[in-house]
Amino acid sequence: MSSLFNDYQPGSFFDEMFSAPDSARAHYAGITGSIGTLSPAEYAARQRTADTVFLRQGVTFTVYGDDQGTERIFPFDLMPRIIPHKEWERVESGLIQRITALNLFLNDVYHEQKIITDGIVPRELVESASHFRPEFKGVKVPHGIYIHICGTDLVRDGKGEYFVLEDNGRCPSGASYMLENRNAMKRTFPGLLQSLPVRPVDAYGSMLRETLAHLAPPSVIDPNIVVLTPGVFNSAYFEHCYLAKQMGVPIVEGRDLVLKNDRIFMRTTKGLQQVHVIYRRIDDDFLDPLVFRKDSLLGVPGLVKAYQSGHVALANSIGTGVADDKAVYALVPKMIKYYLDQDPILPNVTTYLGVDPKECEYILANLPNLVVKAVNESGGYGMLMGPHSTKEEQTEFAKRIRANPRNYIAQPVLQLSRHPVFQGDHFEGRHIDLRPYVLYGDRIQVVPGGLTRVALKKGSLVVNSSQGGGSKDTWVLWDDE
Amino acid sequence: MLSRVADSIYWMARYMERAENLSRLLLSTQDLLLDAGEEAADESQFWGPILMTTGDEERYDKVHATIEGELVALFLALRTDNPNSILNCVRAARENARTVRDQISDELWECINGLRLFLESPEAAALHQNQRAAFYEKVLVASYQFQGIAASTTPRDESWHFLRLGLCLERADKTTRLIDTCSAISLDMPPNPLARPLRWAALLRSSSAWHAFQAYSSNKLNPVDIVEYLLLNDTFPRSFAWCIEAMHTALIALCGNGRLEEMKVPVRLLGRLRADIAYITMDEVLKEGLHEFIDRLQSKLNDIGASILQTFVLYGDSAPVIGEASFLAYHPKVEANMQIQQ
Numbered sequence: 001m002s003s004l005f006n007d008y009q010p011g012s013f014f015d016e017m018f019s020a021p022d023s024a025r026a027h028y029a030g031i032t033g034s035i036g037t038l039s040p041a042e043y044a045a046r047q048r049t050a051d052t053v054f055l056r057q058g059v060t061f062t063v064y065g066d067d068q069g070t071e072r073i074f075p076f077d078l079m080p081r082i083i084p085h086k087e088w089e090r091v092e093s094g095l096i097q098r099i100t101a102l103n104l105f106l107n108d109v110y111h112e113q114k115i116i117t118d119g120i121v122p123r124e125l126v127e128s129a130s131h132f133r134p135e136f137k138g139v140k141v142p143h144g145i146y147i148h149i150c151g152t153d154l155v156r157d158g159k160g161e162y163f164v165l166e167d168n169g170r171c172p173s174g175a176s177y178m179l180e181n182r183n184a185m186k187r188t189f190p191g192l193l194q195s196l197p198v199r200p201v202d203a204y205g206s207m208l209r210e211t212l213a214h215l216a217p218p219s220v221i222d223p224n225i226v227v228l229t230p231g232v233f234n235s236a237y238f239e240h241c242y243l244a245k246q247m248g249v250p251i252v253e254g255r256d257l258v259l260k261n262d263r264i265f266m267r268t269t270k271g272l273q274q275v276h277v278i279y280r281r282i283d284d285d286f287l288d289p290l291v292f293r294k295d296s297l298l299g300v301p302g303l304v305k306a307y308q309s310g311h312v313a314l315a316n317s318i319g320t321g322v323a324d325d326k327a328v329y330a331l332v333p334k335m336i337k338y339y340l341d342q343d344p345i346l347p348n349v350t351t352y353l354g355v356d357p358k359e360c361e362y363i364l365a366n367l368p369n370l371v372v373k374a375v376n377e378s379g380g381y382g383m384l385m386g387p388h389s390t391k392e393e394q395t396e397f398a399k400r401i402r403a404n405p406r407n408y409i410a411q412p413v414l415q416l417s418r419h420p421v422f423q424g425d426h427f428e429g430r431h432i433d434l435r436p437y438v439l440y441g442d443r444i445q446v447v448p449g450g451l452t453r454v455a456l457k458k459g460s461l462v463v464n465s466s467q468g469g470g471s472k473d474t475w476v477l478w479d480d481e
Numbered sequence: 482m483l484s485r486v487a488d489s490i491y492w493m494a495r496y497m498e499r500a501e502n503l504s505r506l507l508l509s510t511q512d513l514l515l516d517a518g519e520e521a522a523d524e525s526q527f528w529g530p531i532l533m534t535t536g537d538e539e540r541y542d543k544v545h546a547t548i549e550g551e552l553v554a555l556f557l558a559l560r561t562d563n564p565n566s567i568l569n570c571v572r573a574a575r576e577n578a579r580t581v582r583d584q585i586s587d588e589l590w591e592c593i594n595g596l597r598l599f600l601e602s603p604e605a606a607a608l609h610q611n612q613r614a615a616f617y618e619k620v621l622v623a624s625y626q627f628q629g630i631a632a633s634t635t636p637r638d639e640s641w642h643f644l645r646l647g648l649c650l651e652r653a654d655k656t657t658r659l660i661d662t663c664s665a666i667s668l669d670m671p672p673n674p675l676a677r678p679l680r681w682a683a684l685l686r687s688s689s690a691w692h693a694f695q696a697y698s699s700n701k702l703n704p705v706d707i708v709e710y711l712l713l714n715d716t717f718p719r720s721f722a723w724c725i726e727a728m729h730t731a732l733i734a735l736c737g738n739g740r741l742e743e744m745k746v747p748v749r750l751l752g753r754l755r756a757d758i759a760y761i762t763m764d765e766v767l768k769e770g771l772h773e774f775i776d777r778l779q780s781k782l783n784d785i786g787a788s789i790l791q792t793f794v795l796y797g798d799s800a801p802v803i804g805e806a807s808f809l810a811y812h813p814k815v816e817a818n819m820q821i822q823q
Contacts, residue, residue: 057587058579058594232580232811245583256483267484269639269735269793 003036004043005420008427014160014417015429016081027084027477030196035079035189040425047078047422050184059180060238074177075470077421078188081432081452088476091154091162091436092446094346097336099150099438102169102323104339106146109322110136120338121331125355128406129328130376131170131284131321135291139308141317142215148315149211149279150438151175151450154346156417163349163414165433167332169324170316171281174451174471175204175437176242181451181473197478199448204437205246208279211441212247215313216276223276225249226266228257230282230298235466240281254282259302262309277313278303284318326375326409327353350412354405363410364401367394370410371461372401385461387413416461419472421454431455433463434474449474482639484794485810486584489577490640491789492810493585494631494647496574497593500567501624502655506531506687507554508617513683514550520679528553530662534655535565558609558616559600564813567620568600576811586634589627596623642731646789649731653724654782657775659687660711664772668704681707688719708771709763721778722758728785729755736792746788754781 010018017028024032035043054060054073083091108115109126116123126132151172153165182201186193209225216223229240231253244251256266257275265272280287286296288303306312322328330351333344352359352370363370367386374382384397401408418429436450452472453463463469510531514521521527525548532538532553540563545552558567575597582590599605599619609616628648635641663684671678681704685691688711697714698706715722729751736745744752766774 055598056591056595058582058590232576237579241579241583250483250486251583252483253485256485269482269484269487269643 003032004038004040005032005036005427008420009429011418011429012158013415013429013431014156014158016156016417016419016432018420027082027480030192031080031082034192034195043078043422044425046188050076050078050188053184053187054180057180058238059177074465075454075456076181076184077454077456077470077472078185079420079422079427080185080473080475081419081434082475082477083449084480085477086480088448090345092448094162094164094344095150095152095436095438095446096444097340097342097345098152098164098167098332099147099440099444101332101336101339102150102167103144103146103440105335106317106320106323107144108339110146110319111138115335115338118338120334121328125327125331126322128355129322129325131319131325133284133319133322135304136317136319140310142217142310142313145215145440146317146320147323148215148317148440149208150440151435152438154434154436155349155414158415160417162346164332164346165349166326166329167324168435169320170283172435172437173236173239173281174435174453175208175447176239177471178437178447178449178451178474179204179242179246181471185473196475198475199478201447201449204447205243205248207439207445207447208243209247209249211439211445212277212279212313212315214441215315217310217313220276224266224274225277225279226275227251228278228280228282229253230286234281236281243279249279254297254299257300257303259300259306262302262306263311264300264303264306275312277315279315284321287314287318321376326351326373327355327406330409349414352410354401354408354410357405360401360405363408364398366410367398369413371413372397372408372410375407375409381466385413413461416455419452419454421456421470421472428458430458431461431463432472448476482584482643486581487639487643488790488794488810489581490584490643491647492812493574493577493581493593494644495651496570496577497624497627498648498651499565499655500570500574501621502652502659503535503557503565503567503570504617504620504624505689506534506659507557508614508621509683509686511550511554511613512686513679516679524548524550531557534658534662537563537565554613555609559606569813571597571600571620573811573813580811584640586630588634589630592623592627592630596620596627599623637734639735642734643793645731646728646735649724649727650782650786650789652719653721653728654779656688656711656719656721656724657778657782659684660708661772661775663704663708664775666704668708668767668771670703678702678704684711690717690719693717705763705767708766712766713758713761713763715759725751725755725758732789745792747785747792750781750785750788754778754785 008018009021017024019025051073054076060073105115115121116126147169149172151168151174153168154162155165156162178201212225213223225247226249227240227244229237229251231237241251250266252266258265258267258272260272264275264278266275282298285293287299288301289296289299290301291304304318307314307318330348330353333348336342336344352363354360354363363372367384368389370386372384372386377383384393416431416433419432420427421430432452432454434450434452437447439445452474454470454472455461455463456470457468460468510527514524514527517527528548528550532541535557537557541553541556544556544562556563556566560566561568563569571593575593578585578590578593605616608619631644635644663680666680682702685694685707690711694707694710697710710717710720712721714720715726717723732748732751736748738744738748
């Protein structure tokens with residue numbers, strides 16, 4: 001039978017959909033039977049409809065350092081990524097295990113530092129992390145939770161094994177695209193969604209609100225929650241607004257907030273109103289010009305003092321960046337063992353630390369075969385993709401690594417799994433990753449699925465939206481029958 | 482409601498209304514020229530007053546040496562270096578909508594964003610070039626849609642009242658400016674009984690008041706009656722008196738009436754203007770001079786606008802203020818894209 005997938009080549013990679021040419025995995029059977037029967041023109045027409053809706057809705061992000069107009073839609077590929085129930089159960093328990101350990105680590109590092117005294121994590125590594133905040137040593141945070149919202153990046157290797165690529169425990173973004181992608185699928189393929197047991201994601205807004213409300217000072221019954229955004233010119237402004245709207249809470253900028261008696265108030269048309277919980281989408285550095293960057297106009301003078309005195313809660317807490325420092329990342333499996341006495345369910349990717357002289361030599365000798373990353377950059381900036389780099393780039397990176405070895409780590413190049421992606425009039429394989437969202441309130445909840453990001457450029461392994469990446473809807477199934 | 486949000490909703494509504502008024506003014510001027518016969522030979526006497534209403538004469542003179550219909554129309558519709566062009570008004574409305582999109586309905590946001598996407602597209606430029614009337618009508622319809630969606634999706638809380646305040650204040654201001662373009666023209670009926678007072682008819686069309694006025698005046702186009710209708714009639718929804726009444730309703734909903742000592746400044750200022758309009762006769766207006774009277778109304782409107790900003794947004798502290806507006810809402814920035822169309 002003629003199918004849209006007839007000529008599709010899974011290649012030598014782990015393909016999420018096809019185990020061999022013309023042989024779809026069982027959990028994709030529903031798709032081959034429906035999407036597969038469309039003509040390329042019909043499929044392209046649905047893709048265009050979805051794109052138009054995104055543009056009209058202004059589901060966009062801003063690219064920095066690009067003069068070509070500032071707003072773009074995040075390219076969306078209609079073909080959904082499907083995760084079977086059994087597979088997801090394992091991923092979910094791995095994520096819960098990981099966020100538990102990370103929070104125990106943060107609480108320890110900012111209080112007793114047992115993990116350091118016991119020699120599991122070197123003191124220098126923690127204290128040299130650029131997001132470590134010594135100002136917060138000994139400060140009690142609500143319920144001892146530091147990371148309330150975590151966006152952990154997962155990848156699969158050539159065998160289909162899941163690995164944690166990085167933990168984003170500061171201000172992970174992308175949840176709004178996860179929600180909008182599902183809406184787009186509901187409009188374009190309603191019948192297909194109905195015919196498969198796909199777990200819904202639309203509870204994210206209320207889950208997030210619940211998580212935030214849990215942080216409010218105990219004396220407050222009906223807390224005022226706000227989303228703090230750097231403002232309309234921030235690349236993720238759409239997301240900030242979207243999440244505020246999903247939760248039904250106001251979105252504020254720093255200039256809307258004032259400090260009085262160690263409490264935070266927002267300026268309303270009827271005067272000042274107290275704020276109890278702030279879901280902040282501003283980095284630590286810009287939160288409070290009295291404590292961190294003096295030149296920041298985005299934050300609120302005195303916010304840190306109000307936070308320390310317990311009158312207002314922040315999510316995520318301040319100083320969580322020490323846990324998602326890429327060099328500290330390498331030690332997370334040891335943290336899991338130390339705090340929980342368990343083996344990690346989701347393994348790390350092998351990581352060489354620049355700060356370790358032996359491993360640094362290895363990195364410098366093997367640049368063409370490694371991915372080198374700056375430890376506290378994100379969004380795909382500040383990295384070297386060894387196999388795709390020029391001699392000049394390698395020399396340049398070697399110079400940077402020698403100058404500041406603590407600042408770099410390297411990992412072998414993973415052959416990320418691929419997924420069919422529509423290209424003009426046919427499907428081609430493209431590399432993907434997965435960012436699930438984990439929420440830690442009175443309990444830990446994981447949204448089924450998350451944001452599947454796609455490296456749209458042929459052969460590319462970089463999925464970040466700022467580097468030409470796109471996304472897909474992610475369908476976790478209720479059962480695998 | 483956050484003060485900044487109130488300010489942005491207010492300006493979103495003002496900029497949409499500004500774009501609508503400008504489109505209608507350009508459309509009716511174009512129609513007027515078709516009726517004007519020999520008079521139309523000198524285009525500048527029709528297009529010049531339009532630049533005066535929008536207050537863009539100086540800026541226009543910098544770019545063009547002569548007043549020509551083509552140039553004025555493009556300048557007011559799509560030029561990016563004119564902060565008051567339809568395009569820039571819609572962009573500003575859209576930027577303000579974007580900052581408060583969590584506060585407005587998705588439908589309302591999509592309506593404004595859709596209009597902006599259209600105006601920035603090559604199709605819009607082509608339509609303006611080839612079928613100008615269709616272009617203006619498209620903007621008008623989008624603005625009516627905006628108002629319809631706003632009316633049917635906005636909760637009747639502060640968002641609604643600030644939206645109404647912005648819209649009605651802008652409309653009141655534009656109605657007076659429109660009438661002012663005719664204040665130098667004779668208010669007498671034309672000597673030839675067959676001739677129609679064309680300019681005054683165009684004034685009615687620019688205010689969407691043509692049919693309503695026909696019904697009201699039993700088909701007699703008497704200039705004094707036209708001015709009275711647009712200024713003092715409190716049933717027609719673009720007249721000055723009606724706009725003041727609507728603003729009053731919104732303001733009372735926002736801060737109540739109360740006793741005089743506790744009354745908020747905008748309520749007091751608006752109340753006085755409302756009484757003035759309600760109890761003045763056309764004879765008195767004409768005795769003062771139409772232009773002088775309108776001048777006085779406009780300066781009162783400006784005071785009311787400033788007091789709204791002071792009461793709800795700045796309340797006393799000295800946040801920076803530019804002209805009629807604070808830094809909280811978005812306003813067109815032309816310097817950044819001066820070069821695009823030159």
